[in-house]
Amino acid sequence: MDKSEKRWTIITLASIPLIMTLGNSMLIPILPMMEEKLEITKLQSSLIITVYSVVAIFLIPLAGFLSDRYGRKRIIVPALIITGIGGLIAALSSWKLSHPYIPILIGRIFQGIGAAGAMPIVFPLIGDLFPRDEETSAALGMIETSNTVGKVLSPILGALLASFIWYLPFFSIPVFCLTSLLMVLFLVKAEKIDNPMTFSDYRKIVKEAFSEHSRWLIAVFFLGATLMFVLFGFLFYLSTLLEDKFNYEGLVKGLLLAVPLLSLSIAAYITGHKIKDNLKTMKWVTFVGIVLMGGSILLLSFAQSLVPLLLVFLITGAGIGISLPSLDSLLTSSFETEVRGIITSIYSSMRFIGVAAGPPTVALLMKQDLFWMISLFALLGLAGGILTFRNIKP
Numbered sequence: 001m002d003k004s005e006k007r008w009t010i011i012t013l014a015s016i017p018l019i020m021t022l023g024n025s026m027l028i029p030i031l032p033m034m035e036e037k038l039e040i041t042k043l044q045s046s047l048i049i050t051v052y053s054v055v056a057i058f059l060i061p062l063a064g065f066l067s068d069r070y071g072r073k074r075i076i077v078p079a080l081i082i083t084g085i086g087g088l089i090a091a092l093s094s095w096k097l098s099h100p101y102i103p104i105l106i107g108r109i110f111q112g113i114g115a116a117g118a119m120p121i122v123f124p125l126i127g128d129l130f131p132r133d134e135e136t137s138a139a140l141g142m143i144e145t146s147n148t149v150g151k152v153l154s155p156i157l158g159a160l161l162a163s164f165i166w167y168l169p170f171f172s173i174p175v176f177c178l179t180s181l182l183m184v185l186f187l188v189k190a191e192k193i194d195n196p197m198t199f200s201d202y203r204k205i206v207k208e209a210f211s212e213h214s215r216w217l218i219a220v221f222f223l224g225a226t227l228m229f230v231l232f233g234f235l236f237y238l239s240t241l242l243e244d245k246f247n248y249e250g251l252v253k254g255l256l257l258a259v260p261l262l263s264l265s266i267a268a269y270i271t272g273h274k275i276k277d278n279l280k281t282m283k284w285v286t287f288v289g290i291v292l293m294g295g296s297i298l299l300l301s302f303a304q305s306l307v308p309l310l311l312v313f314l315i316t317g318a319g320i321g322i323s324l325p326s327l328d329s330l331l332t333s334s335f336e337t338e339v340r341g342i343i344t345s346i347y348s349s350m351r352f353i354g355v356a357a358g359p360p361t362v363a364l365l366m367k368q369d370l371f372w373m374i375s376l377f378a379l380l381g382l383a384g385g386i387l388t389f390r391n392i393k394p
Helices: 003-025 028-038 042-070 072-096 101-129 133-162 168-187 199-244 250-274 279-302 306-332 337-365 370-391
Strands: none
Touching: 003 042, 003 072, 003 101, 003 133, 003 168, 028 042, 028 133, 028 199, 028 250, 042 072, 042 101, 042 199, 042 337, 072 101, 072 168, 101 133, 101 168, 101 306, 101 337, 133 168, 133 199, 133 250, 133 306, 199 250, 199 279, 199 306, 199 337, 199 370, 250 279, 250 306, 279 306, 279 370, 306 337, 337 370
């Protein structure tokens, strides 16, 4: 594969997490608007984010097995189609029905099914296509950056589209999916599967992997879930606060939500290009990121005005952005191709658990004193730092 082919392959694969992130995070800034239009509660609006992730949690390991057995591209292509169908269901329901909340959730379930077979498969596919460790780290840094760029663009794009018609973000999802689908079909080569494994062989390999690496694998899985829990919980909190306390709506609100996500994106990009193939460096970079995230959370109680609040979120985003590429590289660099798919899929499932749990947990905690939310996030950061220090030993 020459440089041009590599570049286009990475761009194509990077479009998948970008689209999946847009399809989820794009809705965060317009949740308060949905509450008004659909006449639902904060908890019900948070479920529009959560059902997408809950479905993905259970299907991602299956998608990992199928991708190892039949090939990554053969799973990614139908997954993108299903995601587009889910977006279309939610869009048409919002447009045509007088009570579209349940159909919207059904559409989001379809999107979750598609997300399970698309985004998590990108990580092992990068490991397959770029076997050299330094190439893998750089490519994963680009994938994680694409993911975080999607998070930066999503509140801006979601708020902008919703300023015309509130359900227009749902219509954008099939368009994005079609674009990525065509790129995958024409620019990514299908891999050869010489000796497809049976499920019993697969289970045996996974069991051996966990028996040998369970101590640090469990730590990495917990960290992945914690980072996404804090990120999506904080985004939900900030989105609500900007509208309820500071009276920011529409595009301005989207731009403010993008500030901490921009720091996350920049941190992920720089980290992905700097860690190279040094596993010990990955450990300590992860530790620094977790400590930075946890420490910034403690400052939240002192941030009463908008600028200090955004500064806290900016530091939190940087900590998360530093940690994510290192965790991705630790997994893809530590396992052979035949087991890489399922291991990275379980990791992706844990990340989706964090995505699913963050918004509804914050919705419930916002009814209580701010102390409880800060305490929960700070404890998770502390636990993550301890696990990184003690359990991850490359």
